[in-house]
Amino acid sequence: MTIKDTIASLFDSGSRKHLLITKIQGDASSRQYFRVTGPDSSLIACFDPAFEHSSKESYPFLQMHSLLTKNAIPVPQVTAVNAEKGVLLLEDCGDLLLQNLFGSPEEQTIPDFYREIIALLIQFQSVTGEEKSAPFNISFDHEKLMFEFDFFITHALLDYFSPLFDRQLIGRLRNEFEAIAETLVKPRHFVLNHRDFHSRNILIHKNKPVIIDFQDARMGLPQYDAVSLLRDSYVKLEPDLAEELKTTHYNGLRLGGLTSMSFDEYLFYFDIMAFQRNIKAIGTFCYQTRVKKNSTFEHSIAPTLRYLPDYINARAELKKAGDLLQTLIEGCAQ
Numbered sequence: 001m002t003i004k005d006t007i008a009s010l011f012d013s014g015s016r017k018h019l020l021i022t023k024i025q026g027d028a029s030s031r032q033y034f035r036v037t038g039p040d041s042s043l044i045a046c047f048d049p050a051f052e053h054s055s056k057e058s059y060p061f062l063q064m065h066s067l068l069t070k071n072a073i074p075v076p077q078v079t080a081v082n083a084e085k086g087v088l089l090l091e092d093c094g095d096l097l098l099q100n101l102f103g104s105p106e107e108q109t110i111p112d113f114y115r116e117i118i119a120l121l122i123q124f125q126s127v128t129g130e131e132k133s134a135p136f137n138i139s140f141d142h143e144k145l146m147f148e149f150d151f152f153i154t155h156a157l158l159d160y161f162s163p164l165f166d167r168q169l170i171g172r173l174r175n176e177f178e179a180i181a182e183t184l185v186k187p188r189h190f191v192l193n194h195r196d197f198h199s200r201n202i203l204i205h206k207n208k209p210v211i212i213d214f215q216d217a218r219m220g221l222p223q224y225d226a227v228s229l230l231r232d233s234y235v236k237l238e239p240d241l242a243e244e245l246k247t248t249h250y251n252g253l254r255l256g257g258l259t260s261m262s263f264d265e266y267l268f269y270f271d272i273m274a275f276q277r278n279i280k281a282i283g284t285f286c287y288q289t290r291v292k293k294n295s296t297f298e299h300s301i302a303p304t305l306r307y308l309p310d311y312i313n314a315r316a317e318l319k320k321a322g323d324l325l326q327t328l329i330e331g332c333a334q
Contacts, residue, residue, distance in 0.1 A: 015038060021034050025296075031046055035092065050086075056081060071123070075210065097204070113204065113209065125225065139218055166327075190221065193221075193225045194228075198232045198233070221269055278307050279308075
């Protein structure tokens with residue numbers, strides 16, 4: 001039975017013959033998405049191999065969906081679930097991603113949408129729950145941050161950029177990555193993070209933002225999601241707007257009692273976190289390009305690299321790592 005047959009089996013026999021099931025391009029994951037169009041409406045079907053080996057109660061997407069719905073975070077409604085077949089049917093919130101506003105006739109709406117999304121991010125990061133239950137029992141700890149740094153070393157430095165990078169420097173660079181990771185492990189400041197809070201995971205539906213792809217949420221510094229949004233690999237915000245939104249995020253965190261940081265501390269951790277997050281993204285893009293043979297992400301490597309000098313020049317804690325990565329940064333500039 002094909003995936004499309006499996007999706008069709010969730011509908012009654014009378015309506016199956018009227019369904020049009022069309023594959024939708026997904027992001028860098030094993031999940032597959034389809035638009036299921038009937039005579040009167042459409043839905044989104046998600047097939048996830050991991051769901052076949054899970055249960056409704058333990059499946060991260062459904063855990064997070066329940067949590068976010070209870071906290072009035074706008075997410076697509078779940079209309080049907082079949083764990084045995086690894087399929088969910090979701091509300092169809094359209095195709096208009098936040099990313100699509102850039103360069104479109106609606107570009108003038110971008111600042112107001114981003115202001116609304118920052119408010120939504122603060123609402124997301126204010127969600128709390130039982131510390132022993134997912135997603136509150138997983139975090140951007142040292143192990144997770146180093147996994148992401150090591151992924152970059154393996155797939156960016158030792159593969160995609162191997163002609164540009166002297167592998168004899170890896171030991172020194174990894175020591176710097178260890179120190180950076182240690183700087184970012186501050187559990188007293190941790191809040192709930194979406195983990196991929198960028199312009200491809202926010203839909204604009206009925207003129208309102210809707211959050212998708214939230215199943216990998218975990219605890220971490222509030223700057224992690226802010227960096228994902230404001231230092232996005234797919235779009236570039238105007239500098240004045242990005243600075244305004246940083247301030248708005250910080251003020252919202254303070255007003256909601258979500259942080260005890262000063263604004264200078266917030267900006268410091270923003271830069272260190274941005275370096276780590278962008279390094280992680282570059283590793284993912286290189287992996288998709290070389291290992292998965294998926295060229296979709298290759299054009300995002302250079303824009304993400306171009307962010308790095310901003311943090312390296314601003315923070316002495318990043319200078320040694322920046323010096324070791326200089327050949328990549330210079331190669332990108334050329």
